[in-house]
Structure formats: C-alpha cells, structure tokens
Amino acid sequence: MSKQFIVLKDGKIAYQVYGQGQHTLLLFHGLLGSSWLGDEWIQAIEQAGVRCIVLERPGYGDSSIFSIECVADWNIIFSQLIHALNIQSAIAVGCSAGAVYAYATAFAFPDIITHVWVLDGVPAVFLENVIRHYSHDDQVTYNRFLVRPMAEIQADYATWLEAFSVQQSDHPHMLNILKDARANHHIGMARESQLQIRPWGFDISALQQPVTLWHAEHDAMVPYKAAQEMTQVLANSTLVTAKDLGSSSEQTIHSDSISKGFLHLLKQLQGR
Numbered sequence: 001m002s003k004q005f006i007v008l009k010d011g012k013i014a015y016q017v018y019g020q021g022q023h024t025l026l027l028f029h030g031l032l033g034s035s036w037l038g039d040e041w042i043q044a045i046e047q048a049g050v051r052c053i054v055l056e057r058p059g060y061g062d063s064s065i066f067s068i069e070c071v072a073d074w075n076i077i078f079s080q081l082i083h084a085l086n087i088q089s090a091i092a093v094g095c096s097a098g099a100v101y102a103y104a105t106a107f108a109f110p111d112i113i114t115h116v117w118v119l120d121g122v123p124a125v126f127l128e129n130v131i132r133h134y135s136h137d138d139q140v141t142y143n144r145f146l147v148r149p150m151a152e153i154q155a156d157y158a159t160w161l162e163a164f165s166v167q168q169s170d171h172p173h174m175l176n177i178l179k180d181a182r183a184n185h186h187i188g189m190a191r192e193s194q195l196q197i198r199p200w201g202f203d204i205s206a207l208q209q210p211v212t213l214w215h216a217e218h219d220a221m222v223p224y225k226a227a228q229e230m231t232q233v234l235a236n237s238t239l240v241t242a243k244d245l246g247s248s249s250e251q252t253i254h255s256d257s258i259s260k261g262f263l264h265l266l267k268q269l270q271g272r
Helices: 039-048 070-078 096-110 136-145 148-166 174-183 183-197 224-232 253-269
Strands: 003-008 011-018 023-028 050-053 090-095 114-120 211-215 237-241
Touching: 011 039, 023 096, 023 253, 039 050, 039 253, 070 096, 090 096, 090 253, 096 114, 096 183, 114 253, 136 183, 148 174, 148 183, 174 183, 211 224, 211 253, 224 237
Parallel strands: 023 050, 023 090, 090 114, 114 211, 211 237
Antiparallel strands: 003 011, 011 050
16 A cells, blocks of 8 residues: 545645445544554455545644644545545544544534444543543643643653554554654644643534444543443444453553454445
8 A cells, every 4th residue: 555645725634545345434543543554454444345544634644734723623624635535425433532533524524424433432531521530640641731832742752652662563554653653743643632632623412423432341541431421422322342352451452442343343344
C-alpha cells in the first residue's frame, strides 16, 4: 500500500484505502496512529469484501496541522474530502481516541454515516457523569491537559514514544505508525489530548445513528463503566462486552480488544 493525498485550501490530508468492496468503512485511528494497518487487518478487510478508508488526522504523518480548536472543527475538513473519496454511505469506526472523530463525523453527516462502531473508544470525558468513572489520577491528568503548554505535552509524548518504540522493532507497520505519530513534533497526539477534554462542539446526545460500543471489561486505559455511561448519553446505542481476552495482559488488553472488535465487525459484513 502507499499513501494518497487530498490537497485542500489550507493544507493536505493523507490517507490509504484497503480493499475494493462495495461497503465503505471510514476508520479513525487511535491516539497512536496513522493510515498504516497491520497484515491481519488488511487480510480481513480483503476477505470481507469492503473498502476501508484510513485518514491521517491533522498533525499526524503527512497530513497538515490545520487550525482546530474543538473536535467539531474536523467536520469542516471532512466536508472537503467527501467528493474526492467518493463516499455515498459509510460505517464510521473509531478506535480508542478515534472514537471522538467517528462521533463528530456521524453527527455532522447523518446522510452519509449509517452506523458507528466504537472500539474501546474514548468517551465524552468533558461530561462530569462520564469522567467520574476514571481514576483520580487520570482525571487530574485530563484536567491538566487544559492548562499545560502544548510544548510540554509534546515533550512528554516524545519521551514515551522513545521507550515504546524499543518494543516494536519486530512489527514493521508499527514502525511506520510511530514515525507518523512523531510528525510535526508529536503535535497530533498532544493536541488530541487537549481536544478530548474540551467540549467537543456538538451535542453528542443528539446522535441518531445506531452506535455499537465494543469494550473490554478490564480495559485499564478506558474504563468499562465509562462505556456503560455512554449508553445513557447515546439514545441509540448498544454495549458489547469483548470476550475471550483471557491471555491479554493489563498492558495489551486495550489494543487486543480493539483488534478483536474490528475483526468481529468485518466478519459481520462479509458476504453482504
């Protein structure tokens, strides 16, 4: 696979397309992400007979930084991509931090996004009834993102990625992802950490499309109870608890559940 680009008036968005099927998935990567996918996901996409579009969000990889003050600003950018990507209808899939953008896109484009799948996704943490399910330390961290200088957050992610990358030397696609996460001095990761805790700029409770919340009960990064709370926020939502993750460690259960959820979705779509 190779990246493609859509040039807009204020910059460009990089993306990759996997598969050539009739049904379209619009995949939003997590906080650590880009348009690169691993072999298991690529093979499953091809077997399912779907077309999966993976966008590199502003600041990541080869996408321009753009000016974004709240999550809803993403929709100004996406509105300029629809024609070039030839999207008539799609399922929005949000992995971890990408859930925020799956929600935003579905809200702004109800005639295009037919269903939302949220895989161990970041919930509406700017809502008190949602963030209360996080640990005290995690709540403090989130609230500090609101006041810390961007450069400090970027420096923290630089240090973390340096250590994390040592563990990924045997995974070529992860090395590509890490390279894209480092782009623009880690601005993508740093800015998204702030955007998550700020009001998103749209009424998520007004979302009308069906939302499937796939979540591991023992996810240490995104509390299961916060996902349960989202079923009270979203009128048309279903919570599916990830099963058979017994071999996963506390450090990997988040990513393992996301992968299992994505493969589960593809199996549902296969042959449709």
